[in-house]
Amino acid sequence: MESGNLSRGAFSLAPLAMVRLDLRKTRDLVADWSIPLESDRSYDHACVCALTNSADILDLNSAAQSIIALDGKARPDRLSHIIPEKLQKTFAKGLVALLQGKSFSMEGTVKSADGADFPAHIAGWTDIQTHERDQIIIGITKLDHPLGSNNTDILADLAHAARISMLGEMTASISHEVNQPLGSIVTSAEAGLRWLSHDKPDLEEVRSLLERIVASGRRAGNIISALKGLARNAKPERETVDIAGLIDEAVLILRSDLNRRQIGLRVEIAPDLPPAWIDRTQVLQVIVNLVSNAAQAMSDGQAWNRTLAIRARENRQKIVLEVEDSGPGVDPQVRERLFESFYTTKPTGIGMGLAICRSIIEAHDSKIELQSSPYLGARFSFTLATGPDADTAASPDSTDAA
Numbered sequence: 001m002e003s004g005n006l007s008r009g010a011f012s013l014a015p016l017a018m019v020r021l022d023l024r025k026t027r028d029l030v031a032d033w034s035i036p037l038e039s040d041r042s043y044d045h046a047c048v049c050a051l052t053n054s055a056d057i058l059d060l061n062s063a064a065q066s067i068i069a070l071d072g073k074a075r076p077d078r079l080s081h082i083i084p085e086k087l088q089k090t091f092a093k094g095l096v097a098l099l100q101g102k103s104f105s106m107e108g109t110v111k112s113a114d115g116a117d118f119p120a121h122i123a124g125w126t127d128i129q130t131h132e133r134d135q136i137i138i139g140i141t142k143l144d145h146p147l148g149s150n151n152t153d154i155l156a157d158l159a160h161a162a163r164i165s166m167l168g169e170m171t172a173s174i175s176h177e178v179n180q181p182l183g184s185i186v187t188s189a190e191a192g193l194r195w196l197s198h199d200k201p202d203l204e205e206v207r208s209l210l211e212r213i214v215a216s217g218r219r220a221g222n223i224i225s226a227l228k229g230l231a232r233n234a235k236p237e238r239e240t241v242d243i244a245g246l247i248d249e250a251v252l253i254l255r256s257d258l259n260r261r262q263i264g265l266r267v268e269i270a271p272d273l274p275p276a277w278i279d280r281t282q283v284l285q286v287i288v289n290l291v292s293n294a295a296q297a298m299s300d301g302q303a304w305n306r307t308l309a310i311r312a313r314e315n316r317q318k319i320v321l322e323v324e325d326s327g328p329g330v331d332p333q334v335r336e337r338l339f340e341s342f343y344t345t346k347p348t349g350i351g352m353g354l355a356i357c358r359s360i361i362e363a364h365d366s367k368i369e370l371q372s373s374p375y376l377g378a379r380f381s382f383t384l385a386t387g388p389d390a391d392t393a394a395s396p397d398s399t400d401a402a
């Protein structure tokens with residue numbers, strides 16, 4: 001059983017039931033039969049059966065093994081053993097969508113290990129961590145209410161579905177996001193060892209390096225908790241947060257990176273700014289992502305004036321937070337896809353940073369906006385609630401929409 005490059009631990013231990021599929025035969029079938037995604041008529045019974053059973057089941061994680069009917073086998077021979085017939089048409093279309101690089105999600109019953117079918121949410125996404133372009137993951141979540149019975153929670157369910165379909169993406173993003181603090185831990189520890197090997201070790205220097213190691217370690221832990229929180233469908237754990245302090249923390253994390261790239265930083269906090277009502281760790285992650293993207297944009301390009309501004313002010317009882325750079329700005333074509341998961345223009349980028357930022361800010365009932373002109377930099381902004389009461393306040397400020 002091959003698990004590709006997706007961390008074996010992450011795949012097998014994840015609480016979400018996941019099945020890894022190989023769609024090579026499906027791709028051939030779609031090409032041979034010229035099956036389009038949009039035309040309903042093409043999906044007759046024969047086509048649906050062939051598509052559903054063309055997917056090879058490579059691997060099931062333990063969560064999947066515990067809920068899916070396996071009839072004593074390590075894995076089912078075919079998908080039609082798991083997906084009931086009446087769901088197969090939608091599912092087959094989902095497979096074709098996946099081959100076109102899209103994700104899909106649907107609800108329906110799944111055949112369970114104990115014989116009773118259960119209502120489930122099913123989502124599929126490409127496993128970008130493997131080098132096999134046709135390997136995909138299907139995630140199955142048991143629903144705790146019968147299908148279609150719970151309209152009152154429909155928005156929560158939709159939000160959950162969106163997050164579940166991001167789960168595979170989040171698994172990929174953990175390595176992306178945690179890499180930076182881990183890199184900083186190793187660099188600081190190496191520097192500390194060098195200082196200690198001097199004839200007269202400079203203990204003050206070593207102390208400050210150890211402090212940096214502690215801060216980076218905490219940050220890595222916080223990132224993992226935030227990602228776990230999103231995967232669990234946790235609402236942001238809001239608390240009262242001083243925005244100036246939060247920005248200071250983000251700057252502390254990125255200070256050495258900004259210095260290395262010779263970027264001048266301006267922090268402008270409006271006087272008497274009220275505290276925000278937010279999930280501290282999540283919003284810290286957004287600020288760090290935006291600042292780090294801005295820093296990269298300015299050092300990649302021809303920006304001769306490398307200036308980064310972080311601003312916070314109050315507008316209509318909300319806090320407006322902006323991160324503005326003097327980099328090359330965002331190309332109009334790039335702009336359309338900027339917040340898509342895995343969209344990146346960087347050779348070693350993963351394209352998860354802005355997708356995560358958007359998901360966090362939307363979970364805070366707000367919207368992330370971009371203003372940008374070619375060669376004149378980019379400005380990302382969003383609003384934050386200012387107190388427990390503001391939770392139910394009107395929709396996010398969108399005056400900055402470009």
Ligand code: ADP
Binds near residue numbers: 293297334343344350
């Ligand atoms: P990654 O940093 O891994 O590429 P992101 O989702 O954070 O992923 O960013 C997606 C893309 O958005 C980047 O590859 C880049 O093209 C563009 N981008 C993000 N921030 C900026 C910025 N401040 N200026 C110009 N382009 C940006």
